[in-house]
Every structure is written in structure tokens, then in C-alpha cells.
Amino acid sequence: xxxxxxxxxxxxxxxxMTTSPLDPDEEFRRQGHMVIDFIADYYKTIAKYPVxxxxxxxxxxxxxxESAPYDPEPxxxxxxxxxxxxxxxxxxxxxxxxxxxxxxxxxxxxFLSEMLTTGFNVVGFNWIASPAATxxxxxxxxxxxxxxxxxxxxxxSGNGGGVLQGxxxxxxxxxxxxxxxxxxxxxxxxxxxxxxxxxxxxxxxxLQKASQIVGIHPKNFRAIETTKSTSFALSPEVxxxxxxxxxxxxxxxxxxxxxIGTTAVTAVDPLGPLCDVAKEHGMWVHVxxxxxxxxxxxxxxxxxxxxxxxxxxxxSLSTNPEFLRNKAxxxxxxxDYKDWQIALSRRFRAIKLWLALRSYGVNNLRNFIRxxxxxxxxxxxxxxxDKRFEVVAPRKFSLVCFRVSPSAISKANPSxxxxxxxxxxxxxxxxxxxxxxxxxxxxxxxxxxxxxxVGGMYVLRCGIGASLTEEKHIAMAWKVVQEHADAILATMD
Amino acid sequence: xxxxxxxxxxxxxxxxMTTSPLDPDEEFRRQGHMVIDFIADYYKTIAKYPVxxxxxxxxxxxxxxESAPYDPEPxxxxxxxxxxxxxxxxxxxxxxxxxxxxxxxxxxxxFLSEMLTTGFNVVGFNWIASPAATxxxxxxxxxxxxxxxxxxxxxxSGNGGGVLQGxxxxxxxxxxxxxxxxxxxxxxxxxxxxxxxxxxxxxxxxLQKASQIVGIHPKNFRAIETTKSTSFALSPEVxxxxxxxxxxxxxxxxxxxxxIGTTAVTAVDPLGPLCDVAKEHGMWVHVxxxxxxxxxxxxxxxxxxxxxxxxxxxxSLSTNPEFLRNKAxxxxxxxDYKDWQIALSRRFRAIKLWLALRSYGVNNLRNFIRxxxxxxxxxxxxxxxDKRFEVVAPRKFSLVCFRVSPSAISKANPSxxxxxxxxxxxxxxxxxxxxxxxxxxxxxxxxxxxxxxVGGMYVLRCGIGASLTEEKHIAMAWKVVQEHADAILATMD
Numbered sequence: 001x002x003x004x005x006x007x008x009x010x011x012x013x014x015x016x017m018t019t020s021p022l023d024p025d026e027e028f029r030r031q032g033h034m035v036i037d038f039i040a041d042y043y044k045t046i047a048k049y050p051v052x053x054x055x056x057x058x059x060x061x062x063x064x065x066e067s068a069p070y071d072p073e074p075x076x077x078x079x080x081x082x083x084x085x086x087x088x089x090x091x092x093x094x095x096x097x098x099x100x101x102x103x104x105x106x107x108x109x110x111f112l113s114e115m116l117t118t119g120f121n122v123v124g125f126n127w128i129a130s131p132a133a134t135x136x137x138x139x140x141x142x143x144x145x146x147x148x149x150x151x152x153x154x155x156x157s158g159n160g161g162g163v164l165q166g167x168x169x170x171x172x173x174x175x176x177x178x179x180x181x182x183x184x185x186x187x188x189x190x191x192x193x194x195x196x197x198x199x200x201x202x203x204x205x206x207l208q209k210a211s212q213i214v215g216i217h218p219k220n221f222r223a224i225e226t227t228k229s230t231s232f233a234l235s236p237e238v239x240x241x242x243x244x245x246x247x248x249x250x251x252x253x254x255x256x257x258x259x260i261g262t263t264a265v266t267a268v269d270p271l272g273p274l275c276d277v278a279k280e281h282g283m284w285v286h287v288x289x290x291x292x293x294x295x296x297x298x299x300x301x302x303x304x305x306x307x308x309x310x311x312x313x314x315x316s317l318s319t320n321p322e323f324l325r326n327k328a329x330x331x332x333x334x335x336d337y338k339d340w341q342i343a344l345s346r347r348f349r350a351i352k353l354w355l356a357l358r359s360y361g362v363n364n365l366r367n368f369i370r371x372x373x374x375x376x377x378x379x380x381x382x383x384x385x386d387k388r389f390e391v392v393a394p395r396k397f398s399l400v401c402f403r404v405s406p407s408a409i410s411k412a413n414p415s416x417x418x419x420x421x422x423x424x425x426x427x428x429x430x431x432x433x434x435x436x437x438x439x440x441x442x443x444x445x446x447x448x449x450x451x452x453x454v455g456g457m458y459v460l461r462c463g464i465g466a467s468l469t470e471e472k473h474i475a476m477a478w479k480v481v482q483e484h485a486d487a488i489l490a491t492m493d
Numbered sequence: 494x495x496x497x498x499x500x501x502x503x504x505x506x507x508x509x510m511t512t513s514p515l516d517p518d519e520e521f522r523r524q525g526h527m528v529i530d531f532i533a534d535y536y537k538t539i540a541k542y543p544v545x546x547x548x549x550x551x552x553x554x555x556x557x558x559e560s561a562p563y564d565p566e567p568x569x570x571x572x573x574x575x576x577x578x579x580x581x582x583x584x585x586x587x588x589x590x591x592x593x594x595x596x597x598x599x600x601x602x603x604f605l606s607e608m609l610t611t612g613f614n615v616v617g618f619n620w621i622a623s624p625a626a627t628x629x630x631x632x633x634x635x636x637x638x639x640x641x642x643x644x645x646x647x648x649x650s651g652n653g654g655g656v657l658q659g660x661x662x663x664x665x666x667x668x669x670x671x672x673x674x675x676x677x678x679x680x681x682x683x684x685x686x687x688x689x690x691x692x693x694x695x696x697x698x699x700l701q702k703a704s705q706i707v708g709i710h711p712k713n714f715r716a717i718e719t720t721k722s723t724s725f726a727l728s729p730e731v732x733x734x735x736x737x738x739x740x741x742x743x744x745x746x747x748x749x750x751x752x753i754g755t756t757a758v759t760a761v762d763p764l765g766p767l768c769d770v771a772k773e774h775g776m777w778v779h780v781x782x783x784x785x786x787x788x789x790x791x792x793x794x795x796x797x798x799x800x801x802x803x804x805x806x807x808x809s810l811s812t813n814p815e816f817l818r819n820k821a822x823x824x825x826x827x828x829d830y831k832d833w834q835i836a837l838s839r840r841f842r843a844i845k846l847w848l849a850l851r852s853y854g855v856n857n858l859r860n861f862i863r864x865x866x867x868x869x870x871x872x873x874x875x876x877x878x879d880k881r882f883e884v885v886a887p888r889k890f891s892l893v894c895f896r897v898s899p900s901a902i903s904k905a906n907p908s909x910x911x912x913x914x915x916x917x918x919x920x921x922x923x924x925x926x927x928x929x930x931x932x933x934x935x936x937x938x939x940x941x942x943x944x945x946x947v948g949g950m951y952v953l954r955c956g957i958g959a960s961l962t963e964e965k966h967i968a969m970a971w972k973v974v975q976e977h978a979d980a981i982l983a984t985m986d
Contacts, residue, residue: 020960021598021600021601021602021853021861021960022536022587022598022599022600022601022960022961023601024533024534024536024537025533025537027601028532028533028536028601028604029529029530029533031601031605032529032532032533032601032604032605032608033526033529035605035608035609035612036522036525036526036529036608037522038609039521039525039608039609039612040517040518040521040522040525041517042612042613043515043517043521043612044517044518052621053623053624053625055624055625057620057624057821057826057827058628058826059624059628060624060625060628060629060632061628061631061632064629064632067636067639068633068636068637068639068640068850068851068854068855069850069851069854069855070854070855070856071854071856071857072851072852072853072854072857073851073852073854075605075852078848078851078852082609082844085625086625086629086844087625088625089623089624089625089628090613090615090623090624090625090626091615091621091622091623091624092615093613093614093615093616093623094515094612094613094614101616101622101816104614104615104616104838105514105515105614106515106611106612106614107514107515108514108515108516108520108521108524108525109514110611111521111525111608111611111612112524112525112528112568114607114608114611115525115528115529115532115604115607115608115611116528116531116532116575118599118603118604118607118608119528119532119535119536119587119599119604120535120583120586120587121586121587121597121598121599122583122584122585122586122597123586123594123597127550128545128584129584129594130546130582130583130584130586131546131548131550131552131553131582131583131584132546132548132553132578132579132580132581132582132583133582133583135551135552135553135554135582136553136557136579138554139553139554139557140561143560143561144561146560146561147561166659166836167835167836167837167838168836168837168838169835169836169837170835170836173666173706173835177705177706177708180708181705189686189710189711190686192685192686192708193682193683193685204814204837205812205813205814205837206812206836206837208812209810209812209835209837212670212674212809212810213666213670213706213707213810213835214706214707214708215670215673215685215707215708217682218682263814263816264815264816316705317702317705317706319698319699319701319702320698321697321698321756322757322944322945322946323594323756323757323943323944323945323954325944328550333550333551334550342660342662342663342666342702342706342835343659343660343661343662343663343699344660344661344662344697344698344699344702345597345660345661351575351579355571357561357562358561358562358565358566358571359565359566359568359571360514360565361561361562361563361564361565361566362561362562362563363563363564364564364565368514450816451815451816451818452815452816453815461816467513467514467515468515
């Protein structure tokens with residue numbers, strides 16, 4: 001009987017299994033090698049593409065069919081389309097001339113480990129679903145904690161522990177939900193509307209997004225103003241007074257996000273004094289070092305978070321569905337990372353950190369960072385030598401924030417009316433000029449920088465850290481900057 | 494002056510750039526090809542590993558050093574360690590004998606596209622950061638919408654639109670936060686404690702987790718009981734009465750999660766009637782088809798979500814930091830996906846769906862799914878032919894839920910005391926036997942199945958869908974099941 005069933009199936013099978021989704025011997029190997037070479041060739045020629053894409057909104061719809069193909073297409077055709085239609089619409093984050101936003105660097109080790117993660121494609125929601133994924137993560141998180149000289153209380157060996165999250169926002173959502181539930185268990189859930197979250201006007205926008213997501217009342221989100229006098233770092237005194245007036249108003253301070261390396265100018269908030277204020281009022285402190293920290297990992301989509309008290313996180317995020325029950329969990333012998341993050345499913349991310357640490361070694365990783373910082377110092381030095389520019393915030397890591405100076409603009413443009421505006425804070429004309437200046441630089445396609453507005457000043461951001469960036473690219477970037485400054489100041493005569 | 498600076502730097506540089514993080518010509522290519530072959534060989538030999546790892550908690554710490562290496566190690570050494578220390582600790586989700594949980598299949602196309610995503614490593618938070626990433630996503634989401642026969646109002650072409658999320662939980666957190674804010678803007682934020690979320694006792698645990706995260710009062714989460722009479726689908730009548738009593742109690746119905754293919758037994762909730770109840774009370778309906786839908790995409794870490802009214806989502810999740818301001822966004826010409834998800838950063842995920850759709854074509858993708866379903870039917874048929882087993886819930890897709898039947902157990906174990914328990918709902922002994930039965934099957938390492946408890950019954954789940962699974966693996970799984978049934982029933986004599 002059963003045999004009949006099998007024979008019957010054999011026929012049917014062949015009918016439609018024309019293409020196998022996974023054929024290790026043939027197509028997987030052949031196509032895999034093809035894509036490796038495709039990507040290697042992309043890196044080799046990446047400098048020839050405009051760094052900031054020059055396509056217009058809707059460009060791709062005109063080039064692709066209305067619907068998915070009914071029949072298979074060969075990989076050669078698809079890769080040709082990637083070359084012809086996708087690459088022109090990319091902003092080339094891996095270009096050695098990409099200085100915008102923050103470095104989203106890819107490394108050989110990072111790439112290889114993504115292949116392994118994808119190849120194994122294990123779902124490590126709990127220990128039993130793939131012990132290696134969980135155990136390697138706990139091990140490398142302690143390695144990383146050592147490297148970062150974190151207090152032992154943040155390591156598993158010190159009853160704390162670390163977890164790899166996808167992004168800063170996911171990490172903050174998790175810690176804020178934990179802080180919220182911890183506080184509400186003391187003051188009663190009906191008081192959720194009284195909880196207050198604190199950051200500065202330089203804190204990453206994900207703090208506000210996270211507090212929206214976890215249900216903090218929008219009017220209870222504090223983006224405390226920073227000034228040039230503190231290099232745009234959050235002032236403990238101002239935090240203290242803000243917290244006190246909130247308490248007087250009957251509100252409950254919940255959560256402080258301090259930042260090491262802010263988005264706009266990589267300012268560093270004074271952790272010690274800020275933590276004192278937070279401690280005094282029983283607030284949860286989250287330190288966002290996404291920028292300063294990511295340099296270690298050499299890739300995005302991987303963010304490490306270390307906690308002194310993981311149990312608060314777990315009690316807020318844990319679920320225990322029957323289908324995941326297992327002995328190791330019931331006996332509390334293991335970490336189940338599903339309870340340390342938003343999602344249930346999770347990729348084998350630890351292998352990326354492990355492979356990067358081993359492929360380069362702590363020494364080289366530090367050297368990569370030193371090299372980025374030295375290149376930034378070089379660019380900063382060049383800007384400083386040219387009287388037409390000013391560095392608007394002290395360079396802390398490998399980001400240089402600069403602009404065409406008000407004096408250069410007033411020299412080029414001495415008309416009294418504009419002059420008044422210049423004296424009047426100089427904002428209007430100076431910002432306008434620098435905005436055009438950046439647009440011109442990016443329009444050239446030769447380098448890509450981004451901008452920020454701090455203390456009312458529109459500033460250009462030159463962030464160094466792409467894996468392929470060398471000194472010659474810094475020299476070229478400086479050349480582009482000078483040429484466009486010449487041009488824009490000339491037009492003002 | 495500048496030239497001096499350059500010369501000076503040249504010397505320093507060479508000193509520590511011993512290993513480059515990314516060397517397209519040499520190491521990237523060489524190591525990339527090596528890892529492709531490593532993974533292909535893993536797939537070729539995957540059937541020889543115990544599907545469910547047999548390692549004990551803490552196995553890896555004994556095998557790895559205390560801290561990260563100071564100096565680089567060759568890729569050959571690292572891959573050897575992956576082979577010797579990581580693979581033994583993996584549960585092999587790609588094994589043709591993996592029938593546990595749900596299929597987390599990898600396909601050649603899925604793998605290649607992950608390589609491209611990682612290789613480009615663009616951060617597509619908004620359109621300008623890489624237009625191709627956003628535009629390809631809007632295009633393939635409409636392709637997918639067509640394939641799934643979604644109403645036009647869920648497509649961009651119909652003023653709806655789709656987005657690729659990482660996981661179900663992220664998707665639900667986003668929609669629930671949007672629903673919450675939409676409702677609170679009508680009834681006042683102080684009423685957040687009155688909002689109620691509805692699912693069934695079969696709804697994925699992430700619904701509860703999501704409602705915890707967005708700040709729904711824990712006592713306002715309803716997991717409505719299901720029964721065998723509805724094949725464990727959520728009953729619209731019971732939903733209606735639950736909603737009505739909540740309203741009488743002064744609460745506010747907010748959100749209903751209906752499921753197509755529940756976790757335990759892939760039950761299908763009756764969408765039409767459930768939506769009628771929800772509509773009547775102004776509730777947001779989220780349809781979770783993570784299981785039934787994922788078959789299309791052939792990979793996890795990629796979840797598509799289509800919305801009829803994206804603006805509610807965007808208004809709840811949008812942030813507009815200065816450093817991301819750009820013309821295309823200001824002119825509202827483009828979609829900025831950062832406002833459709835939790836995280837700011839996002840990978841170029843659309844290329845995965847695009848490449849899978851093109852590499853296999855709609856026809857083959859459907860055939861892959863049909864093939865999985867036919868293999869499941871085959872296994873279901875085999876179970877049905879053996880009187881010792883019973884299929885406990887109707888097979889809807891490619892999951893078979895079965896157990897050793899109470900009658901077989903009472904026949905093997907006629908002692909009166911146990912007999913009473915058997916008559917007494919049969920739970921105790923029967924569940925105990927089936928629990929041991931599954932442990933024995935998984936302990937063999939030859940196949941891996943998981944379990945669920947529905948209607949008080951402990952059931953085995955055989956989920957088919959791994960890319961490498963063929964008919965011969967189903968036959969082998971059936972053989973293993975029969976052998977262990979023989980053994981466990983024999984011990985009861």
C-alpha cells in the first residue's frame with residue numbers, strides 16, 4: 001500500500017520540480033562563485049560611480065515589468081539587470097568617497113560571516129533551537145565587554161550580560177519597555193501618562209521614536225537644548241533642573257539616554273555627572289554608543305547592548321509559548337535571547353562579531369579605528385589651514401564638521417543688507433551659502449557628504465570610516481571642497 | 494605645506510595597515526570562494542549530522558579562549574573551528590530531516606540576494622540614501638500583492654502599500670502602535686489603560702509581546718479560547734461576546750489579530766466574519782500570515798506587510814531628523830521606509846524577494862509550495878493508515894499534527910489505575926507517553942519534530958518545507974516514527 005503511494009508520488013514529483021530551490025552540487029556553487037566575483041568587481045570599480053546617485057524619483061518603475069515573471073530567469077540576466085538598473089540607483093555607501101551620515105562599512109570578515117549566517121540560517125530564538133548561536137553570542141559579548149573595558153557587572157561573568165540587537169532603536173525600545181514596566185510595577189500602571197524620557201536635542205531621533213512606540217506621552221519627551229559652550233553635550237545641571245521641574249509638576253522621571261558620539265557632531269555627553277542625576281531620581285540610564293561603538297564591529301545591522309540587570313529586560317519581554325518549551329529552559333540552565341529583544345526569531349549574528357574579531361585581531365581593529373581618526377585629523381588640518389572655512393565643533397572621533405565661514409562670505413558679499421543679516425547671527429546668508437555649497441559638492445558625484453544644523457548653524461559633515469577610504473581619497477575630497485568653495489564664493493562677487 | 498602632511502602620513506600609514514578590512518582583488522575573492530564551497534559542502538553532507546544537536550548547556554565555553562585574539566588568524570583556521578565547534582552545536586534547520594517548528598528554508602536565490610544585500614550594504618532609511626532599495630521594494634510589494642490576490646487597496650497602485658519587515662513581532666508592534674495612536678487621538682491619551690487587544694489562544698505569542706511593548710495594560714490582552722469543534726480557529730461569536738462585555742466594562746476594543754496558519758496546528762481564522770465584528774466596533778485588524786505567507790519568500794528574516802492606510806503607520810512612526818532632510822522627502826515625492834518600521838536603518842531587503850521571484854518564477858514558487866503540501870499529505874496518509882496514531886487537527890498546509898492514540902496506549906497499558914486516567918480525559922498518561930515519544934524521536938538525531946498542546950492534547954508537529962526535503966526523507970521520518978512507537982508501546986506491556 002505504502003509503496004504504491006510512493007510510486008504514485010514519484011511521477012507527480014518530476015512533473016514540476018524543474019528548478020530546485022537549493023542544489024548544493026550544481027547551481028548553488030556555480031551561482032555563488034559568480035556573485036562573489038560580481039561583488040568583488042563592484043568594489044574594484046566602485047570609485048567610478050557617482051557616490052550620491054543622480055536618479056530621479058520613480059526611475060525604477062519605468063525600467064521593470066508590471067508583475068513577477070511566470071517562468072524562471074537565468075542568474076546571468078538578473079545580475080545584468082542589477083548592473084544596469086539597480087547599481088545606478090544606489091548611493092554607494094562602500095565607496096571610498098562616501099563621507100555622508102556615518103560609516104556603514106563592510107569588511108571581508110563581515111561579508112563572510114553574513115554568508116555563514118545565511119547559509120546555516122538557524123533561528124536562534126532560544127538555546128535549544130541552536131545552542132551554538134546563543135553560546136557564541138554570550139562568549140563574544142564578554143570578549144567585547146573586555147575590549148571596551150566595561151565594568152564586570154555588564155558581563156555574563158559578572159551576572160550582567162550582552163546581546164546583539166539589529167539597530168539602536170530596537171535596543172532602546174527594549175530597555176525603555178523594561179524601565180517602564182519596572183517603574184509601573186511600583187507606581188501603578190494607571191500612571192503611564194506621567195513617565196518622562198530625557199535626552200538632548202542632539203540625541204538620536206530613535207529615542208523619540210522609541211518613546212512613541214512604548215507609549216510614553218508625547219508631551220513627556222524632553223529633548224534638552226545643548227549649546228556650543230558644552231560642544232553640544234548634554235549639561236548635567238540643565239538635566240537636573242528639568243527633572244526637578246517635572247517632579248514638581250507631578251511627573252515621574254523614567255529614562256535618560258546619554259550619547260557617546262552624537263549623530264550631528266559626535267558630541268560626548270558627560271556620563272559620570274549625568275548618571276549621578278539619574279541615580280538620584282531612580283532613572284534608567286541607556287548609553288547610546290552606536291556611532292563610537294560600531295567602529296569595532298565594522299558593519300551595521302549589528303548592535304551590541306550590555307546590561308547590568310538583564311532580568312528587568314527579560315521580565316518585560318519574555319513570552320513562553322508551549323511550542324518552545326524545552327528542558328534546558330525549564331531548568332534555567334541557558335539564556336534564551338528571544339526574551340532580550342523585540343522579535344522572537346533571530347539570526348546567528350554572533351558569528352559576525354566572532355569572525356571579525358578573529359580575522360583582524362584586537363590590534364588591527366584598533367588600528368583600523370586609529371587610521372580613520374588620523375585621516376579625519378588630516379582633513380580637519382586641511383580645513384583649518386584654509387581661512388575660508390571653520391571647524392564648528394571639536395573633532396572627537398572621525399567626523400569633521402565644518403562650514404564656509406561668515407567672514408569669508410561677508411568678504412565675498414559686502415552688500416550692507418546681507419551684511420546686517422550676517423551680523424544678525426549670520427544665520428540666513430551663511431546657512432544658505434553652505435546649503436548650496438553641500439548641494440554642489442554632492443551634485444558633482446565625486447564625494448558624498450551630509451549636513452547637520454547645530455546651534456542654528458548649517459554645517460557640513462565629513463564622516464570618515466569606509467573600508468576602502470585611503471589618504472588619496474581625503475586629498476581628493478579636500479580638492480572637491482576647495483573647488484566648490486572657489487566657485488560659490490566667486491558667484492557672490 | 495599640505496604635501497608635507499601627506500608625506501608624513503604615508504609613513505605612519507604603512508606601519509599598522511598590515512591587514513586591510515576589505516581587499517577586493519585578493520582576500521575578498523579568495524576567501525569568498527572558499528566560504529561558498531564550505532557552505533555547499535555543508536549542504537551536501539548535512540544529512541549526516543544529528544538534526545537536533547546533542548550538545549549540553551555550556552559546551553562552547555569549554556572550547557573557546559577567554560578573550561578575543563590580539564593578532565589576526567587565518568580564515569582556514571576559523572573555518573576549521575566552525576566545522577569542529579560551531580556545527581556540532583547547531584540544530585540543522587536546513588537538514589532535509591528538520592520537521593520542527595516551521596520551515597526556515599534557504600534557497601540559492603535567497604542566499605545570493607543576501608550576498609548582494611551585504612555586498613552593497615546600503616542603509617535605505619530614506620529614499621535618497623539609496624533610491625533603488627526603496628523603489629524596488631515598492632515594486633516587488635505590488636508584485637507580491639498581485640500574486641497573493643490582495644485587494645488593490647493594499648497596493649501602492651491603489652494608495653495602500655507594502656513594506657518588508659524583519660519579523661512578525663516588529664510588524665505587529667508597528668501596526669499596534671499606529672492603531673493605538675489613532676484611537677488615543679480620538680479618546681484622549683489618558684485612556685491608554687482602557688485599550689484592549691484580541692487574539693486567540695492559538696495566536697502567535699508575539700501578539701502578546703507586541704502589546705506589552707506598546708504599553709497595552711496586561712489585563713487588557715485577550716487570548717480567546719479555541720476548541721477542536723472549530724479546528725482551533727477563532728470563533729466570531731465568541732469574539733463578539735468578549736468585545737461586548739469589554740465595552741460594558743468601560744474598555745475600548747482596539748486591535749484584532751487574525752491568523753492564517755496558526756503556530757500550533759496552522760488553523761485558519763475566518764477572516765470575513767471576524768472583520769465584520771471588528772468593523773462594527775472600529776477595531777484595527779492585523780492578519781498574521783507569517784506561516785502561510787513565508788512559503789512564498791523561501792526564507793525567514795523577511796516578512797512582508799501590506800496596509801490599506803499607511804498614513805496611520807507613518808504618523809505614528811515618523812521622525813524627521815535634520816540630518817536626513819532632503820529635497821525628495823520635502824517635496825513628498827517618495828516613500829521613506831524608516832517611517833514604516835521600528836528601526837531607522839534598514840537593509841536592502843527587496844532584492845531578496847525580487848531575486849527569488851525572478852530566479853524561480855511564480856510558477857515554480859507555487860510548485861515548491863504544492864510539493865511541500867503533497868509531501869505533507871503523504872505523511873498524513875501514512876499516519877492515517879496506522880491505527881496506533883491519530884491526526885489531531887485537519888492538515889491545512891504542510892504541517893501534520895499527530896499523536897499516539899489513547900486507544901493504542903490503553904491497549905498497551907490496560908492497568909486499571911492508568912485506565913481511569915485515560916477515561917478521565919486521557920490527558921495524563923496519553924500526554925506523558927507522547928511527550929516521551931517525541932523526546933525519543935529527537936534523541937535519535939535522525940529527524941527533528943516539535944510539539945504543541947491544543948485542547949489539552951500534547952501533539953507532535955511534523956512541519957514540511959525544508960528546501961532539501963524529498964519523498965525519501967518523508968519515508969525515513971515515517972520509519973523513525975514507527976520504530977519509536979513500537980519501542981515505547983512495548984515498554985508499556
